Every structure is written in C-alpha cells, then in structure tokens.
Amino acid sequence: MKRYFLVSVIALFLAGCQSVAQQEPVIIEKPNLKLDGNLMTPEVLWAFGRVSDPQVSPDGETVLYGVSYYSIEQNKGNRELYSVGVNAESVKQLTKSAKSEFNAIWRPDGSKIGFLTSESGSVQLWEMNLDGSDRKQISQIEGGITGFKYAPDQTKILYTKEVPLEEKFKDLYEGLPLATGRLMNDLMYRHWDHWVDSYSHVFVADYDGKQITNNKDIMEGEPYNSPLSPFGGIEQIDWSADSKIIAYTSKKLIGKAATLSTNSDIYFYNLETGETTNITKGMMGFDVAPVFSPDGNYMAWESMEREGYESDQNRLFIMNLNSGELTYATRNFDQNAGSITWSANSKSIYFTSDWHGAYQIYRYNLNTDEIIQITEGMHDYRGVTVAGNHLVATKQTMAMPTELFLVDPISGDAQQMTFTNKELLDKLIMGKTEERWIKTHDGEDMQVFVIYPPDFDPNKKYPGILYCKGGPQGPLSQSFHYRWNYQIMAANGYIIVAPARRGVSGFGQAWQEQISGDYHGKSMQDYLTAIDELSKEPFIDENRLGAIGASAGGYAVYYLAGNHNGRFKAFIAHDGIFNEEAQYLETEEMWFENWDKGGPFWEKENKVAQESYAHSPHKFVQNWDTPILVIHGELDYRVVVTQGMTAFNAAILRDVPAEYLYFPDENHWVLKPQNGILWQRTFFNWLDRWLKK
Secondary structure, eight states, X not given: XXXXXXXXXXXXXXXXXXXXXXXXXXXXXXXXXXXXXXXXXXXXXXXXXXXXXXXXOTTSSEEEEEEEEEETTTTEEEEEEEEEETTSOOOEEOOOOSSOOEEEEEOTTSSOEEEEEOTTSSOEEEEEOTTSOSOEEOOOOTTOOSEEEEOTTSSEEEEEEEEEOOXXXXXXXXXXXXXXXXXXXXXXXXXXXXEOOEEEEEEEEEEOSSXXXXXXXXXXXXXXXXXXXXXXXXXXXXXOTTSSEEEEEEOOOOHHHHHHOOOOEEEEEETTTOOEEETTTTOOSOEEEEEEOTTSSEEEEEEOOSTTOTTSOOEEEEEETTTOOEEETTTTOOSOOEEEEXXXXXXXXXXXXXXXXXXXXXXXXXXXXXXXXXXXSSSEEEEEEEETTEEEEEEEXXXXXXXXXXXXXXXXXXXXXXXXXXXXXXXXXXXXXXXXXXXXXXXXXXXXXXXXXXXXXXXXXXEEEEXXXXXXXXXXXXXOOSSSOXXXXXXXXXXXEEEOOTTBSSSOHHHHHXXXXXXXXXXXXXXXXXXXXXXXXXXXXXXXXXXXXXXXXXXXXXXXXXTSTTOOSEEEEESOXXXXXXXXXXXXXXXXXXXXXXXXXXXXXXHHHHHHHHTOGGGGGGGOOSXXXXXXXTTOOSSOHHHHHHHHHHHHHTTOOEEEEEETTOOSSOOSHHHHHHHHHHHHHHHHHHHOX
C-alpha cells in the first residue's frame, strides 16, 4: 500500500521504539558487534547507525543531523544528535542521553539548536548550545508536541500537537468507567496503525529567546489534521520569509468524505489578521510540503492532479506571491519531484526524482524554465539542502546505509561527509548488484536488478528468489532496507531477481499507471517473464525458485501461488492482500481501493472492478500446492490481519505446507529489533527448508 509522503523522523523513530517495563532508561550507543564471519546477518542489520534529517546552519558551514542506534537486548532504539563541518571537519557528538532527540534545527541566529525530546516526561521543545552544552527546556505544553519551526525573525515558534476528538456519545458512557466499547457512526475511525482519537493541529506562540508563551491554535475548532496523518511531518508546514504567514498542509474533510478523497490543500494563516486562505483551492489531488523562497516572492510545493489517485505524478508547482501566477515547473518532466529546496538566491529549486532504478538530484531554473540533472549513478539521493556553494544530500545504495554527502551543484561530484557505518561495512563482503534490461511478454523493455551472493561462483547453481515489490506503485531503486534487504538475502546464498514491473515509478507515468485496475495482468506476466529469463542462466537452478513480497507484493505472491504452473518451490507473503472483496470493506483509505480496483465489487456493470475481483488471489486457492509462509501484524489497518489468517487457513485446509508468523504489536512493517530478527530468522529458515534441499 503505497504512500508517497516522506516519513517524518518522529513518526519513524517513535513507531520503532518500545519502552522496557520496570527498567530505568539506559543509554543506547553504537553496538560493539563481534562478527561471526564477514556476511550480513539479522544482528548486523540492527547494528547499523541510521542517519537522518540533515540541517545546514544559517552560515552554511555546519550540518546538524541525527543517528539512531538500536539495542536488541532492550528492544528499542535511541537517537542522538551530531554535527559535521561542510569543509571536511570531524564529526562531533552533541548529545548522549537515554531520551531520543529529534526534529533538531538551528535557531535562525545560529547561536542555539532547538530540538524535541521526552526528557521531562512528555515531548517538549528544548534548546542547547552548538556544542551540546546548557540544555534548557523552553516549552511546557500539556500533552507534549510533535514538531516545531522557528519564525525567520525569531519572535515566534510554530508547533504541532495532538488535539483530542470531541466525544460524540459522552452521555452513553456516564457511570461506566470500565467500559471498553467503541461507538462510531462514520468512517476513518482508524488509520494505518492507530484508532483515530485525536487530530494534529498547528499552534503558534510568542518566543523571547528563553521560552514560548501565548499559545494559539490556528486551526481551533477544526476536526482536521495538519500535518496529514499518519506520515506527514513538519515538512508540511512552513514560515513565510517575513514571518507573517504560516503555510500548512491539510485535508479539510472528515468521515466518509475523507476516506474517498486525497484532496489536501495548502492554507495560508495570516498572523496579523487571523484569516485563513486556501491557496490551492480547485487543485483536487494531494498538495503538500509548501516551501517559501528566501526572498519572500515565491512558494513552491508538491502537487498531484487527480483526486483519489495517491500515485499520481508528484509535480513541482511555484506560486508568485506578488502576482498570484502559478508555474507548473515539471510539466515537461515525466518524473516525480520531491524533497524540494530553494537556492539561496531564490532563482533555482533543487529536488530529487527517481529514474530507471535510482534517485538523482535535479535543479529547476526559474529564469530559463529548464530542468537540469545534476547527479548520475546507481544510488538513491533521497534528500537535498543547500550549504553555501554546495549541496548536502542523503545518499544510500543497496550495499550502503544512508550517509551525508557534499555535492557540487554544477558537476554533480560528491564527497562523503559522514562515515557512520564505515567500521562495520569494512568488515562485510557485499554481493554484486547488476542491472539488466529484458523484453516483457508484450515487447516492452523492463529493467531488472540481479543481486549475487558475496562469494558468487559462476560455475555453481544457486537457488533464485523473485522479489515482488509492494506499493503497488512507487520506486524500485537503490534503497538500503532494514527488512527486505537484498544483501542479507544474497548473503544467505540466494540470487535475487528484482524486476521493475508495470506500476514501478521512474519509467514515465504511463508505465506506472498500467497496474491500476490490473494487478493480475501485465505485472504478473512481468514477474514470470523476469524469473523465466534469468532462470536460463547456468548459475540459477530453475528447480529451486522462490517468490517473496509484502503488501501489494504479498498480493502477487498469493496470486502466483495459484497461477505459477510449477515454477516455484516456496512462497513468502507479508501483509499481503488475499481476498479483494474483503479488502475493499476492511481497509480505511477508500480512495485507494476505488482507484486501483476500479470501484466496489457490488457494481456489477463496472467491468474494470469486476475484472479485478474476478482475479482475487483467494479465487485460485484450489490450485495451491506449494509451501507458503504467511506473515502479518495485528496493527496493520491498511491490509488487516484477517487477510493473512485466511490465506494461512486456506493453505492448511488444502494440505499445503504452511507457517503463520503473527505479530500482535506490529503494523504494516516490523519495527521492533527482536521482532525484526525473528522475522529474518523465520524468513530464511523457511527458504532454506524448501530451496536448499
């Protein structure tokens, strides 16, 4: 189930942490892991430091960033703050505590660093000196806060916090303090992994350099979210250059209407008048992530055109704030645009975009209306910001976790700034990643990545794994994943085949849209063509093939289990869709189902919908005869846990060898260290049992 928003640091970190009952907080530091050999293991994956959220100082000389480390023993993570000079200065650790620091940014005058932490019992805003000394709490907000930004003139601070929903049926609960029942009369009562008991609002407060006062909810009385739930972060809110306007992202719909529409807008709140204006009124898709230009003349943002289509092309739009003129900057650019940032002179915008299996950095020139690609190569640049005459970007590959790089905006040459995981990486042997292009069953060119075992011997035969990508739209790129990690699969003696089948972004919008209403057609043929073509290689054993995938990739596994004609000897499906008709009524984002399935199953005259439901994986279970491992989390409300249960039950009733790995405390992902290791061990135990005989 795809979501195009960048996951905010707070959402990603807090979801992955688990408090340890009856224990005093213990500082989690970089693990001193003793390797048993030089290959990737589950424990190694959880030993990597996870670099995130670089923030360049106002003078452009220093970069502030965070690193998360995880303790397997404590079953939780901790995030610390670091800084590194742009001119190759050494890394400095600024914090060392048992409480994570996140959303760390420079104060506009550059003399302090503001950050969020739960050191006081709830998440509050703190400040410290540039060397990490003199930590002081400057907010006392009831219930805590979730994000913040300084006003450019430093007289105010905006922040976000959760506001409880008004109780609709309060009278019915009178005198029943132990009642646990939930009463509801509209949709969107739960979302992704949580029951909807509150919404996020934007607040503004005065700031005197020591504390914040006079807090005001600029969305008071509105039952809407800003930022968007559940993955939007502080990047969806911005200050105007003159500190008079707050731009925020919100989808001002509730209940059934909210489940059917993706129509979010950018709103301007005027601090002087208290008036709110919808700036993107009439633009019907997702409009998110406003960014004001440094000179105050423009605002740029990310925009999708079509309402109800969450995988529409992510476009770059610019508004002239003086004339109101709109510029569709990427109108001739058949790619997505994200992570937008302005140049210091407000004449260019830098952004990232995926193309042919890699994310690159691009520049849009306002004067010439041109887009120029800055970087090249097989890597993912997923974030970019300006640092003087250079760019600071986060970069990862299939064999390297995220690190910071200094990029020349003219040549694209890059210099690595941080080496968080160098010591560990130097001890590991990684497998080779190879890019191939093959012809699909209907004559199209399709990119396929092949990942080889670290000790690959072309004279041997290896079992092969077909990787079925989730989404179903979105990139298949150079991501270093902490669960679906190609390198750990290869290290266990498998050759991985990862095709950029129909629906994958980075090949033009037409290619990406060919999966909507057709999960079972061209994309399934693409999978089979890829594994058939690679199985011709002498080093892949065509009699020892497996297929794996999660979410929409789990759908693919379930579908292939009933339609693979004996190709595969083992399957693994994680949080996959098994019964399409049940999925339509079990999930919560109805816009997704309506667009990707063509509509509800009861519309008998709707040919697209009827074709989709006729090919639901559960309707081919009579053909199942191949061992299958099913994995699902109880807190997954996008693809609910009964999808996995019914698939497992069907396999057992069919006398098909099957196992079911159930996580009562995980959502659409597996975020806790010990659960993650259990996932990996179960994963490879299953594959080894059936593919290494």
